Amino acid sequence: KMVSAIIKSALRDHAKMILRGQSPDNTAWLCSQYADSAKAILACYRNLKSIITVPTVPDELQDHFRFGDEALSQVVVLYALRILKFLKGKSKYSEEEQRIHDLVVGEYAYKREAGYNVLDARDPENNRDLVFRYGLLKKYIESDLFVTLNKKRDGVAIEQIYYSIAAGVAMIFATVVAFIFQRRFGSVSIPLFVALVVSYMLKDRIKELMRYYFAYKLKFKYFDHKAVVRIKDEEIGWIKEGMDFISPGKIxxxxxxxxxxxxxMGSEFAILDEKIILYRKLVNIDSHKLAENNIYHISGINDIVRFHVNRYTQKMDNPEIPLLKIDEETGDLVTLNCAKTYFLHIVMQVQSEGRSSFHAYKVIVSRNGIQGITFLE
Known part of the structure; x- marks a missing residue:
């Protein structure tokens, strides 16, 4: 990952020097250097394949090598195409333009040979999946540069101390009042006074901590909402619903x-750091009451779940991304408008009368809304 990230940064900086056009006298040399350096880097990386392609190396590690190879190939092509676009129409750089052109076409051929997909003007779905995959590869090679944020409430312990002090102040007031009256009507000691204050402080905090404990422990046994199902004002059952975020370890x-x-990609879930929402619905229908309140035979009730994705789409990227590509038939540099999509994975577990079944769907979403739904068998 680090090697890929370093190479990406070096290629990016090299391409920027060319695209800025600040040194026209060196443009030809810089373009030649880019082509030569990119070929040398890719060759060195790919020569390492013979070291890991052995039975003792797990498939997962070999997959990581392939991810790096595909990512580097895409980075080389990405910046090469930008350089090629910059050189178009500049006849004095025709030789350098041809070298960059050959570099890109050579990578297209290598990708196909290695089993990597290439942009295709005649296959929009392939291009859509490639845009998503390129995003995964980018996150993959840059993941070691990210910092991890484990969010939690700050100052929980000191907060409890302050709450205890507040409870103590309240108890002092109550005890002082009791102390005054007991001095007039009965005896009271200072140790008893202190014991009452401290016990009240501890009692108040124990109550709050127990409340937090039971709220966490019981949230999966109880639900957020409950609705009564009626037909003709006759109650025939109820529905309970609950929602919460859960960690991958609980799936x-x-x-x-x-x-x-x-x-x-094999490591897609980990790379994307996906957030998991658990939605629960418990439905109880009294079949006898259901039959009694209808003159026709009813086998059941259709339960429709509506999942609103508008809040997700508002934060999504542009629905189309322009990507450069060389038309291998004509040799022209063309721009393809590729769909930028995201995937929502929905796994449903349906339990009824001791039977359980699973159904999985992949919802394809862009900023324009739902683009498709795939049923995963």
Whole structure:
């Protein structure tokens, strides 16, 4: 990852020097250097394949090598195409333009040979998936440069201390009043006074801590909302709903297996650092009351769940991204408008009368809304 990130930064800086056009006299040399350096870097990296392509190296590590290879190939092509666009129409750089052109076409051929997809003007779905995959590769090679934020409330312990002090002040007032009256009507000691104050402070905090404990422990046993189902004013059942964010460690393996079906990359879930929402619905219908309140035979009730994605789409990127590509038939540099999409993975577990079944869907979403839904068998 670090090697790929370093190479990406070096290629980016080299391309910027050319694109800025600040040294016209050196443009030809810089372009030649880019082509030569890119070829040398890719060759050195790919020569390492023979070291890891052995039975003792796990498939997962070999996949990481392939991810790096594909990412480097894409980075080289990305900046080469930008340089090529800059050189277009400048006849004095025709030789350098041809070298950059050959570099890109050579990488297209290598990608196909290695099993990597290439942009295709005749296949929009392939281009859409490639845009998503390029985003994954970018996150993958840059992941070691990221810092991790584990968010939690700050000052929880000191907050409890302050709350205890507040409870103590309240107790002091109450005890002073009791002290005054007891001095007039009965005896009271200073140790008893202190004991009452401290015990009240501890009692108040114990109550709050127990409240937090039970709220956390019982949230999966109880629900957020409850609705009564009626037909003709007759209650025939009820529905309970609840929602919460959960950690990956609490997800059943069967659910994770369904989530990971049809991944564009093996480590997609970890790379994207996906957030998991658990939505629960418990439905109880009295079949006898349901039948009694209808003159026709009713086998059940259709339960429709509506999932609103508008809040997600508002924060998404532009629905189309222009990407440069060389038309290998004509040799022209063309721009393809590729769809920028995101995936929402929905795994449903349906339980009824002791039976359980799973259903998985991948919702394809862009800023323009839902673009498609794929059922994962």
């Amino acid at each position: 059943p393996q069967e659910v994770m297996n369904l989530r990971n079906k049809n991944n564009l």
